[in-house]
Amino acid sequence: MSADPSLLELTVLGAGPAWSDRPGSSGAAYLVRHGETAVLLDLGQGSFPRLIEAIEPSTIDAVLISHLHPDHFIDLVPLRHYLAYQLDPPRRVRVVAPAGLADRIDALHDHTGFTAATLDCEPYPSGPFAIGGLTIEARRVTHTADSHAIRVGGGDGPGLVYSGDCGVAADLAPLIRPGDTLLVEVSFGVGPVPAGSFHLDAPAIADLVASTRPGRVLLTHLQMGLDRIAPVRIVEAAVDGPVSLVEPGDVFDLRRT
């Protein structure tokens, strides 16, 4: 854990889309640490080994799952196994997620109670809630019927707003405070987003940040084969702070830009 109790730190464990030809790419997974508190935002495919490299998984205060697409939650399966079989005695981890998560993981294994063996799943409460020293705000966004963007704040000062997967950029605006870091999906790069696909492109993000003024923009979840530089340039032109496309291993001090 961080020695500095004021530090709010983001570690990117996985920043991939649902599929990729990039070696080492893994699904969405973002670790946020503040003092003694650690929360994980999503745990997509292939990210469990990076999680265990970054932190002892059983010490995480909660995993927050943005929505029930597997590229955002499927590595809860290795987490469940690790907690059940690697540790003696087994340990448990809290999971805040859309309703139905445990049933989906149980169905994969045709085993009722599989998930509940080590994961305590609960739905998002209405309104802000605390996890350790962090304040969490979740807000429904346009993607699946039950998809959430999440703001993570630690006391006063800038926080982190994570889009999850999101089809309407304006859905994120109520969560963003000036100076926050915005971690936002840019699935379709420079665009356009095909009709009927609920994801974002760089022009939509540029419009959003021009009005909401985050202090830094981190782009993620870019689809396979798309230009990795042009989306950054489009968003850079709309905001004063730094803009980058994140990679696993990136670490950000969210109090500074």
Ligand SMILES: [Zn+2]
């Ligand atoms: Zn999705």
Ligand SMILES: [Zn+2]
């Ligand atoms: Zn996704």
